Amino acid sequence: MPLQATYYDGQSAARYSVNISIVDAELIVITAKDFQHQIPLREINFPPHIGNTLYTFYLPQGAACETTSYEDLMAMLPSNGQQQVHSAIHRWENTLPLVGVALVLAVLLVWAFMQYGIPMLARDVAKRIPPEMETALAAEAMEILDSHIFEPSKLPPAKQQSLRNKFHTLAENPGLQIEFRHSEKIGANAFALPGGTMVFTDGLVNLAEHENEVISVFFHELGHVQQRHIMQRILENSFTALMLVLLTGDVGSASSLAATMPTLLLQAQHSRKAELEADSFAADALKQLGISPEHLGNMLERLEQQAKHGQIPDFLSSHPSTSQRKNFLKDK
Amino acid sequence: METTTNTNGLSLNPEQTNELPLQFTGNTREYFGIWIVNILLILLTVGFYTPWAKVRTNRYFYRNTLLDNSPFDYLADPWAILKGWILGIVIFIAYSVSTAVFPLLNLLFMLLLFLLVPVLVVKAMAFRLHNTSYRNLRFSFKKNYAAAFKYFVVWALLLPFTLFLMLPSYIYRQKKFIVNHSRFGSSQFEFKGTEVKFYEIYGIGLLILIGGGLAINMIAGSILVSGDFDFATLSGSSADGEPLPLLQFAMMIPMVVGTGLCYLFFFAYINTLIYNLIWNRSEIAGHTFTSTIKVKSMAWLYLSNGLAIILSFGLLVPWARIRMARYKINHLSLISLGDLGQFIAGETRHQEAFGDQVGDIFDLDIGL
Numbered sequence: 001m002p003l004q005a006t007y008y009d010g011q012s013a014a015r016y017s018v019n020i021s022i023v024d025a026e027l028i029v030i031t032a033k034d035f036q037h038q039i040p041l042r043e044i045n046f047p048p049h050i051g052n053t054l055y056t057f058y059l060p061q062g063a064a065c066e067t068t069s070y071e072d073l074m075a076m077l078p079s080n081g082q083q084q085v086h087s088a089i090h091r092w093e094n095t096l097p098l099v100g101v102a103l104v105l106a107v108l109l110v111w112a113f114m115q116y117g118i119p120m121l122a123r124d125v126a127k128r129i130p131p132e133m134e135t136a137l138a139a140e141a142m143e144i145l146d147s148h149i150f151e152p153s154k155l156p157p158a159k160q161q162s163l164r165n166k167f168h169t170l171a172e173n174p175g176l177q178i179e180f181r182h183s184e185k186i187g188a189n190a191f192a193l194p195g196g197t198m199v200f201t202d203g204l205v206n207l208a209e210h211e212n213e214v215i216s217v218f219f220h221e222l223g224h225v226q227q228r229h230i231m232q233r234i235l236e237n238s239f240t241a242l243m244l245v246l247l248t249g250d251v252g253s254a255s256s257l258a259a260t261m262p263t264l265l266l267q268a269q270h271s272r273k274a275e276l277e278a279d280s281f282a283a284d285a286l287k288q289l290g291i292s293p294e295h296l297g298n299m300l301e302r303l304e305q306q307a308k309h310g311q312i313p314d315f316l317s318s319h320p321s322t323s324q325r326k327n328f329l330k331d332k
Numbered sequence: 333m334e335t336t337t338n339t340n341g342l343s344l345n346p347e348q349t350n351e352l353p354l355q356f357t358g359n360t361r362e363y364f365g366i367w368i369v370n371i372l373l374i375l376l377t378v379g380f381y382t383p384w385a386k387v388r389t390n391r392y393f394y395r396n397t398l399l400d401n402s403p404f405d406y407l408a409d410p411w412a413i414l415k416g417w418i419l420g421i422v423i424f425i426a427y428s429v430s431t432a433v434f435p436l437l438n439l440l441f442m443l444l445l446f447l448l449v450p451v452l453v454v455k456a457m458a459f460r461l462h463n464t465s466y467r468n469l470r471f472s473f474k475k476n477y478a479a480a481f482k483y484f485v486v487w488a489l490l491l492p493f494t495l496f497l498m499l500p501s502y503i504y505r506q507k508k509f510i511v512n513h514s515r516f517g518s519s520q521f522e523f524k525g526t527e528v529k530f531y532e533i534y535g536i537g538l539l540i541l542i543g544g545g546l547a548i549n550m551i552a553g554s555i556l557v558s559g560d561f562d563f564a565t566l567s568g569s570s571a572d573g574e575p576l577p578l579l580q581f582a583m584m585i586p587m588v589v590g591t592g593l594c595y596l597f598f599f600a601y602i603n604t605l606i607y608n609l610i611w612n613r614s615e616i617a618g619h620t621f622t623s624t625i626k627v628k629s630m631a632w633l634y635l636s637n638g639l640a641i642i643l644s645f646g647l648l649v650p651w652a653r654i655r656m657a658r659y660k661i662n663h664l665s666l667i668s669l670g671d672l673g674q675f676i677a678g679e680t681r682h683q684e685a686f687g688d689q690v691g692d693i694f695d696l697d698i699g700l
Contacts, residue, residue: 006402008468013517014673015402015467050388051362053395054403056468062677064468066403093365102368103647109375140434238428 003072007032010062020065025078030065037063041077048086051093114240122235126228131175134195134231141193142179153180155202163205167198167218170289173225180205188306192221194231207302216286216296223281229274272320276328283329297326350668351622356661358396364650366392379421383413393653397661399466400672407470408463446488450480461514469517469677476513483509500530503606511614518678525613533605537598544594552587593635600631611664617675624663633659 002019007030009016018032028044030037037059045058055070067073074083092098153160164178175196188203198221200214208214224230283293304322370385390406397404430437454475461471483505491502504527511523604627611623637652666672 010468011677012673013467013469013675047391048388050391050395051358051366053357053392056395056403056405062468089369093369094362095365096361099365099368102365102372106368106372106375109372113375136434140436238425241428 002031003067003069003076005030005065005067008064008066010064018065020067020073020076022076030059046077046080046083049090113243118236118239118243119232121239122232123228125235126231129194129231131195135175135197137231138193138195138197142197142199145199146181149186150181150183150199152182153202154182155180155205159205163200163214166211166215170215170218170285171222173222175225188303190217190221192224192230194225194228194234196225198222198225203306204303207306208299210295212286212291212295213299215291216282216293217299219282219285220278220296222285223278224274226281227274227277229278233271233274275320276325279325279328293329297329300325348669351665352400352668352672353665354661355398356396356658357398358392358654358657360651360654363392363654367650380414383410383417386410386413393657394464397657399666400668402467405465405468406463407465408459447485449488450477450484453484454480457510457514466516467672467675469675471517472515472678474513474515476509479509479513500534501527503534504530507606507610511610515678516616517675519617519675521614521616523610523614525609529609529613530606533602533609537602537605540601541594541598544597545591548587548590548594551590596635597627597631600634601627604630607660618669619672620667622665622667625660629659 002021005018005020007016007018008014016032018030021029021031022041023029023038026041028039028041030039039059043060047057049055049070054066054068055073056064056066057073058064074087077083092102160180163180167178168176173196177197179197179199180202181199182202186201186203188201188207190198190200190204192198198218200217204217205214208217279296282296286293286295300322366388370381370388373381374385387406387408387410390408394404394406427441430441454473454477458473458475461473464471483502487498487502487505491498504525508523508525511521514521604625608623608625611621614621633656637648637655640648641652
């Protein structure tokens with residue numbers, strides 16, 4: 001039974017009403033009032049159906065045919081592997097339960113990838129990054145910090161050197177570079193850059209009541225360096241950004257913003273994990289030297305009291321709560 | 333009944349104008365299915381399905397846009413897009429890694445991107461239009477890199493020197509460039525709007541923004557004065573670093589929200605009026621257009637869509653997109669002066685997807 005359709009010849013925008021029929025399962029016959037075309041089926045491009053729109057298939061020489069019923073057309077044609085894939089996708093999109101399944105699967109995949117996939121990938125790539133690149137990055141970062149945030153340390157040079165010597169004997173890391181800086185705004189703090197550069201602020205050194213406390217912070221930062229946390233975090237951020245670009249590429253910036261929120265929560269969680277790992281590393285190293293890990297706990301507590309910002313809820317914070325860390329260290 | 337022949341050789345009957353409204357027939361239920369299956373397949377293929385997803389999405393929106401009962405169509409070949417997409421990803425990775433190691437490279441990349449904007453815009457428009465058809469006739473974009481460089485780079489550089497006062501001229505030239513180089517079949521679009529109109533729109537928009545801003549500040553100020561609050565404690569933490577008292581913090585929220593709404597309205601005002609201006613003053617082969625979208629409706633759409641997307645962690649994106657498309661398309665009409673079947677095909681040449689894809693990945697806003 002012939003199917004009614006609209007024919008466009010591709011030379012002008014004129015519409016022609018036509019009838020379509022299939023002959024011998026290999027020829028398509030298009031009949032209009034003033035003309036008739038016969039075209040082998042294999043020369044015709046049948047694109048995937050989309051939604052419930054009018055269906056258009058494309059003929060050679062730039063012509064096209066449009067029909068209101070995709071199903072009737074498909075019923076007339078011999079079955080075809082490619083068509084079945086297209087139909088499968090189309091069916092999945094249009095069946096509510098399947099859409100629900102797709103939604104759940106998609107959410108699970110995104111979560112799993114952000115929770116496990118990206119960190120694993122980042123850890124792997126971080127291990128392969130040559131030390132020269134890490135030191136280059138650290139040097140750049142140090143330059144920026146020195147020009148905008150830090151002033152030279154006000155600690156007596158003898159004290160700086162003594163601490164530096166002490167740290168170098170405690171750890172056999174060739175990339176180790178100890179720096180002391182002064183900053184009113186930052187106060188007491190210590191952090192590590194990729195490659196082994198560690199920065200201690202005057203505030204932190206002065207806050208310590210016992211040399212072992214500074215040593216415990218040193219081991220904590222060393223933990224970050226050994227685990228190559230810093231490079232990992234940088235890579236994680238890039239991979240997450242890339243994934244968001246892939247997912248939201250054609251949807252615009254509002255959805256990118258929405259998608260970053262769960263990422264921030266997950267990143268905060270990963271960061272807390274990194275801190276606990278560094279704490280654990282420090283505790284083990286301290287015990288080996290016969291120093292009590294409680295020194296780190298005491299230092300953390302004092303640092304928290306010195307901090308100028310208020311309490312951030314635990315799940316948003318990039319650091320585990322100090323009480324949590326103290327308890328962890330006490331048990332070690 | 334007298335007929336005239338216009339410059340494109342089409343017969344027109346001025347007394348027989350026909351208003352042909354565009355119709356959007358898509359709905360959220362259908363599109364949500366398409367959108368979520370797209371995302372799932374993108375995830376499962378580690379991103380490689382993206383070109384197919386994009387083609388599918390565009391085909392859904394284009395084919396659900398009807399003019400005189402015929403749909404538009406999107407004809408891009410996903411394989412062609414894949415090449416451009418891979419190139420875009422490689423560039424993005426190079427950018428991420430190199431700027432992480434050498435943050436100063438960021439400047440260089442941004443500069444390069446800026447200089448390449450004319451190329452990206454022209455190529456993206458050419459690709460998009462070449463792959464758009466109506467009644468099986470393709471649209472096209474006449475490539476003119478020199479003009480694009482003039483309007484997108486040179487003019488952009490002039491802006492800071494004139495304190496952005498020439499922004500309306502800049503926008504006028506860009507929009508005119510895009511419309512005048514667009515074609516349907518062998519017929520050219522033409523933008524007949526004036527530069528003055530752009531100044532009017534931006535001028536009034538700015539007055540609204542300033543007026544709104546002043547109003548908010550005055551309201552906030554009067555509340556502060558009456559409540560005997562101290563500006564020092566309100567504008568930051570006090571000397572000993574105590575956190576702001578809750579009440580003072582609560583006072584700041586309406587001010588921030590109010591200012592945000594002001595900007596939103598300003599943005600909606602400018603976008604809506606310029607969009608209407610371009611459609612209402614463009615014509616092709618004597619046929620003209622009418623666009624009747626309203627500022628208030630657009631502002632509300634932006635606000636409600638944005639909130640819905642954020643609160644639903646992105647799940648309401650399909651709903652938001654359908655809503656916006658439906659509103660804009662259903663308020664657009666073609667005023668035809670003759671049978672639309674009279675348009676004839678133009679010269680069609682294959683276009684590469686490079687500009688289109690790189691533009692997508694770096695989130696460039698291209699087009700109307």
